[in-house]
Amino acid sequence: MSASALSDAVSPYFGDLGSKYMLDPATGEIGKAAGYPDGFSFYFAGRGGVLGDVDADVVHAGFVFFDQTIVRKMWERGVQVEGARKAASRYAGAADAWGKAHLANFRSAARFNALAEKVVASVDPVGLSLFAGLRAEPLPADAAARTYRLVTWLRELRGCLHINAVVAEGLSGKEAVLASENGDFFAKLHGYQEPYPDVSHLKAARVRAEETTSKLMAAVYERALTADERAEFAALTAELKASVA
Numbered sequence: 197m198s199a200s201a202l203s204d205a206v207s208p209y210f211g212d213l214g215s216k217y218m219l220d221p222a223t224g225e226i227g228k229a230a231g232y233p234d235g236f237s238f239y240f241a242g243r244g245g246v247l248g249d250v251d252a253d254v255v256h257a258g259f260v261f262f263d264q265t266i267v268r269k270m271w272e273r274g275v276q277v278e279g280a281r282k283a284a285s286r287y288a289g290a291a292d293a294w295g296k297a298h299l300a301n302f303r304s305a306a307r308f309n310a311l312a313e314k315v316v317a318s319v320d321p322v323g324l325s326l327f328a329g330l331r332a333e334p335l336p337a338d339a340a341a342r343t344y345r346l347v348t349w350l351r352e353l354r355g356c357l358h359i360n361a362v363v364a365e366g367l368s369g370k371e372a373v374l375a376s377e378n379g380d381f382f383a384k385l386h387g388y389q390e391p392y393p394d395v396s397h398l399k400a401a402r403v404r405a406e407e408t409t410s411k412l413m414a415a416v417y418e419r420a421l422t423a424d425e426r427a428e429f430a431a432l433t434a435e436l437k438a439s440v441a
Contacts (some may be wrong), residue, residue, distance in 0.1 A: 197427035199418035200410070206433045207354055207413055213440070214351030217294035217344070218243075226290045231277045240267065241274025242287020246329030249280045258326040260359045260369040266387030284333065288345065292336045295344025302439040305339040308432040311425055312346040316353065318420035324356040343436070354413050361408035365401040375402035 217223050218239060227238030244255040252268035259267060274283060299305070313335075321328035330349050336342050362372045373383050374395045383392055417426055 197423055197430055198414075199416075199421075199426060200414040202417050202421075202426040202430050203410055203414040205430050206350075207410070209433060209437060210347050210350045211354065213344075213437075214348040216298070217291045217348075220294060222293065222297075223287075223290040226286065226293070230286055232274060233277075234273075236270045237274035237277070238283070238287065239274075240270040241277065241280065241283035242290070243284075244271060244326075245275070245280040245282070245284030245287065246333060247280070247325065248329075249275070258329075260362070261373050261386055262369070263387035263389075284329075288333055291345055291348055292338065292341035295336075295341040296338060298441045299340040299343050299436070299439065301441060302340060302343060302436050304432050304435055305343045308429070308436060309339065309342050309346060311421065311429045311432065312343075312350065314425075315416060315420040315429075316346065316349050319353060319416060323360055324353065327353045327356045353416070354409065357412040357416075358405065358409040361405040361412065362402075364408065365405045367398060367401055367405065371395055371398050372402060372405065375399050 224235040224238070227235060227242070230238075232238040232241070240255065240259075244258060247254055247258055252271040253264075255271050256262070256264050256267040277283065278286070302308070316331055319327070319331075321331065327349065330352055335345055362369070367375070370383065370388055373379060373386055373388070374392055375398045376382060379395070380392055384390075417429075421429060
């Protein structure tokens with residue numbers, strides 16, 4: 197199986213599955229029990245906490261597609277609770293809990309994990325700060341939790357590669373959001389205030405950024421896995437998809 201075919205087959209699914217725990221009310225309850233005032237502050241402190249005790253602008257540099265004012269507000273509100281690194285650990289624990297709850301029926305977790313770990317270990321983290329921070333965290337021993345954590349890492353890896361592609365096209369985070377499909381909806385979701393500028397002239401650049409992202413992600417799979425392993429990983433991902441509760 198070609199690396200580009202594998203990337204096209206699994207990346208959209210990892211993008212969707214890897215965000216499930218972020219949107220799950222159970223994750224919000226974990227944050228609430230720990231004293232976070234709202235789900236957004238837990239999200240920003242938890243997801244960005246792997247970057248350490250940093251200024252909000254550093255987190256914005258890693259998140260890119262959120263309004264900078266919102267990032268600062270939610271980051272500073274979140275890290276007040278227990279600090280950045282503890283927030284990151286708790287947020288990773290929420291991902292692990294989601295994996296245990298929803299991926300217990302995935303019988304091929306051990307092999308999936310072995311190949312996924314081979315992929316993430318192969319990556320040069322230069323320019324991929326958020327991915328690098330996540331990868332530095334210890335993986336859980338539980339097979340289902342480990343599978344889900346690896347999925348979130350692969351999601352974040354592609355996200356970081358996408359940031360590089362967007363920057364290379366000269367787009368700001370706001371422009372990239374607005375130039376995407378359903379841009380106004382996602383701009384609002386990411387904290388940007390109306391009225392929004394006309395970005396129709398940037399849509400071609402946005403498409404090129406997506407194409408570059410796909411090429412960069414395919415290159416990761418090309419370096420990390422053999423053709424046979426790529427085919428196996430695609431089949432394992434299909435099995436994973438069918439087993440999610």
